[in-house]
Amino acid sequence: MNDVILQLDSISKSFDGKMVIDNLDLEIKRNEFVTLLGPSGCGKSTTLRIIGGFAKPDTGRVLFNGKDITNLSPDKRNINTVFQKYSLFPHMTVEENIAFGLKLKHKSAQYIKDKIAYALKLVNMDHYGKRRPESLSGGQQQRVAIARAIVNEPDILLLDEPLGALDLKLRHSMQRELIKIKQEVGITFVYVTHDQEEALTMSDRIVVMNKGIIQQMGTSKSIYDEPQNAFVADFIGDSNIIDGVMVMDRLVEIQGTRIPCVDEGFGTNELVDVVIRPEDLKIVDAEKGYLKGMVVSIIFKGAYYEIKVRVQDYEWSIQSVNPATIGATVGLTILPENIQIMHKPLSVDAEVVKEDE
Amino acid sequence: MNKRTWLSFPYVLWIIGFTVIPLIVIFRYAFTTGDGGFTLENILTIFDPIHFKALVFSLEIAVGCTLICIILSYPLVLAMRRLKMGKSGVALFIIILPMWMNSILRIMAWQMILSPNGILNLILEKLGMKPLSIANTATAIMIGVVYDYLPYMILPVYNAVAEINEDIIEAAKDLGAGSITTFFKVILPLSMPGLLSGIVMVFVPSMTSFVVSDVLGGGKLQLVGNIIEQEFTKSANWNLGSGLSVFLMVFVMISMAFTLKNDVDGKESTVW
Ligand SMILES: Nc1ncnc2c1ncn2[C@@H]1O[C@H](COP(=O)(O)OP(=O)(O)O)[C@@H](O)[C@H]1O
């Protein structure tokens, strides 16, 4: 119990009669880097705002170190937020921005000075103290926003798509820096993003959300390797997802072909979702594969070729280091352990992404 | 000359005809006697006790009116900020609506309300309270100018406050600022440009107004504007009237320049 710093207890929230968060339970451990991951509009920001105190849940409680803080206003929570963008005070210098929270806490001038110097160094902005926010790039502004939050030594730092407005290259370097900062300050991070790659690289634990419901929680590896439903599989990476029939333990039928797998415990002839990652499919001679189809497209992606092979009415996506010839008839094979078998979702929510496509 | 320069020609004519020439005429009257000789007399009559008293009273009304408008504007504007997009537009429209009514009509309405047998005392009587004698007092004039010029404060302040990004206000709260601190450290400084144009738009007309005091002051309480008006109409002393006008104009210009300059300085210093 002691290492749970924050607990969301059956939180629900709707706007204008539309359910945005549906009975959500979440425990966050001290010093953890938790990422809320999900498509835009799935309720990530709302969840974060409930933790920060900017929104009140309709039902449910927020517990901080076991104490109920559901009705506490943001200024009374020892939690700070890094907003998506434009949240620096434009009428103050970088130093004044960082000092804002400390002055409200009546810290001594020397303490504030030392903290500013420390924080600016931490975010690699040593010589920018006297600058105004409008003279800084987007990435620099976000660094200052992080410094401004961290100097207050919050118990939890909330980050709502803090890198969302930056270009890809900068985003990658900022991701590395954020991990470094996290290690240095030892604060619990709750991070929101819709970028699955960002979530996979940074987090200790990922909470995949869709339509206000948690779809799966776990480490990057467990989410990536063992998605629990088709939504998660589809959202994480560009998997092939296809209907299948579980003929018996360790044997699945896909497109009329029986293929060995490692999954057990499904009902006989149960309809299932089958997930196969593009990098796990191998292109072989037409007669040597489980499935036979025609190469319809090939794109060179730098490190590999992305090849589409049409088998009946489904286009398989394959990543291969070897090219293929468009129009050629080829076979596809797969190792049993690389086939993911999943129960069909019981709730419609898990199907959302498929419908949207 | 290129095409653009030609396009500006009508405006230049307009400015010359309706701004430059009248100004020259007024300055000429201000610095001459009735028979054409140069004099500073017309300007210096501002120090005549009656005139000076009117100047001080005008200043009191203008400063008071500006302050009251500021104090009334912010709570309203902050409340409007919280309304949804469409509703804030409706609220703004209702606030602007009186501006489209004839100014003298509005002031006369207040006369009806405040007069001894007016609507206000009627209501007080119904409520069993003592009647108030507000008509023909400084209070009546103050009510009149505040009512008249409040929209000119609300509009620019609203525009400035509406522009402040919600994230910035939430950031202040997030860092531990309560509502009052957030207002003084973030909302007020960030809406300063709107506030300053509001101050100019309220202070200048209330300083130079004469209709309001004419109607609601009962002719007993005089603003500088009333004295100038009388010099041009009743006394037909255009030289004196122009002299006082020029003084008032320069006075207003200096006080506004001072207000605006203070802001520029303020930006450089820290907000704490
Ligand atoms: N203040 C609000 N008023 C009305 N609807 C809102 C409000 N905040 C969020 N929503 C709605 O709630 C849903 C979830 O929003 P949000 O939590 O911001 O999603 P995410 O951050 O995952 O993109 C969206 O459909 C959004 O339109």
Ligand SMILES: [Mg+2]
């Ligand atoms: Mg969001």
